[in-house]
Amino acid sequence: MVKITYVExxxxxxxxxxxxxxxxxxxxxxxxxxxxxxxCGGACSCATCHALVEPSWVAKLPAKEPIEQDMLDFAYQTHPTQSRLTCQIRVNEALEGLVLRLPERQA
Incomplete structure (x- = not known):
């Protein structure tokens, strides 16, 4: 198990x-x-799992694939570097302590 913090x-x-x-x-x-x-259940065909990754974690995550970047165009109040679709981040030991901030609403 990996500890992840989601901040509403x-x-x-x-x-x-x-x-x-x-x-x-x-x-x-x-x-x-x-x-x-x-x-969409994790199919990367919507933007309703959008979250903002804490700045200290941005460089530690895998790069966004083009499909994720395209879907982020439909997300609410995105940030150029911190916005991610959480369905595209696979959990592993390196994510221990990851902190994500959730937007006011989803797209």
């Missing part, structure tokens, strides 16, 4: 253990974290 727009933090090999989106969905809708 109102500041409420949820620190949860997410299984290795799943996605950050699946961890939020499976724990009922408010703010991650995941309408």
């Amino acid at each position: 727009h109102n500041g409420r933090a949820h620190e949860i253990d997410v299984p290795r090999g799943t996605t950050v989106m699946e961890g939020a969905r499976d724990h009922g974290i408010p703010g991650i809708e995941a309408d």
Whole structure:
């Protein structure tokens, strides 16, 4: 398990253990974290799992694939470097302590 913290727009933090090999989106969905809708179930065909990665974590994540970048065009209040679709981030040991901030609403 890997500890990941999801911070709601109102500041409420949820620190949860997410299984290795799943996605950050699946961890939020499976724990009922408010703010991650995941309408497409992780197929990278919507932007309802958008989150802002804490600046110190941006360089530690794999680069965005073109499809993720395209889908972020539909997300609400994106940031050029911090915005990610959580369905595209696979959980591994290197993500221990990852902190994500959730937008006020999803697209």
